[in-house]
Amino acid sequence: MTNEPINLTIDNIKVTAKQDTTILEVAKQYGINIPTLCELEGLSSYSGCRLCLVEIRGSTKLFAACTTPVTSGMEITTNSDKLKEYRKITLSLLLSERTHICSVCVANGNCELQDLSNELGVDHVPFEREWTNHTLDSGHNFLVIDRNRCILCTRCIRVCQETEGAHTLDLKNRGKDAQITIDFDALWKNSSSCTSCRKCAKVCPTGAIYVDDDFISKTKDKNIANFLLKRRQL
């Protein structure tokens, strides 16, 4: 394989990319925004959320930008009206699949699903909602998993497997019954492999896994928040 740079166009902008890079990576480098939910830098690509779909000239199919490698002469469109419409439908389907109620969610205001819905203008869900009643597990000392808020992006699974190496979390069942499972469908407090590293809560784009504990370090200085804020503004 040669190391020659590849020339292609994204949204009519001529760009140059290295071999073996994906469309999403190149777009990021050039400041072109492609919405994503399951993609996270440092983890493997899953192409499960289908929000990063792009059009490539010469093909009627849509391609997931996070897993499609660039080739020479590609002409990519990332933001056509058709794609916008598709993304809205995808988001609506994600929202209708589980019980997503922002006003009673811990991640309200800090949720990637909510942000994207606002950004893409999904103001109502045209599909009948599932209103799932999956189990909530709050038995762990500080980690809580609410499967009703999960969008199955599998970020937590990938971070647990690839970064932490524990592989405590995985998907069970399939289709609309798919859920995050802990070991052999165990309660989190009984998990033998979990290292309580909190990485899963950190990467969760919604409020499905969260830390029910002090977020600020356990210092005894009551004014630490103000102090930190000042320091960070320097």
Add this chain to the structure above:
Amino acid sequence: MDTKKNLRSSSQSILLSPKKKDNSAVNLGLKNDKRLLKLENFMRKMNYKGCALLEILHKAQEIYGYINKNVLAYIAEAIELPASHVFGVATFYSYFKQQQPGKHVITACLGTACYVKGVEEIICAIEKNFSVKRGGSSDDGKLSLFITRCIGACAIGPAIIIDDDIIGNVTEDLVLEKITSILEREKIETC
């Protein structure tokens, strides 16, 4: 070749050391019977490789007729794969059963032709009358109700399989009568 052999024997000696084997099997509540030995032999044949997970699960399903969590835990430990991964694979495929099927198995065909002919109502009637849920077993373990997609007998739809007998053109009354008679016969035999 030699190194391969050595590796194999060393991994075997670790995994098959009697102490460890007995412990894990007993701890998991598995009886050290012939079935476990069969499974162990198969896993040894597969060299305890993680990539042979599907084959091993197939074998376990074949040997036990179902795969419960204890068997899964035993497999996960033997081939050194994360528990959640093994559980995920086993629950993904509908071929692998989680629970022991009942003594009598009813399989209803939910293919397009049978569906149009009204098999759904018959399934609901079975569920209601014998308190089983599709995909599950009754509490006494006598009856299981499974759903399958098209058994290829569309001409005689709606079709239902009761204990390996395919019954075509079934009606609600016919099925209920048949199942009741099977269960009653069993009762008499056990008395």
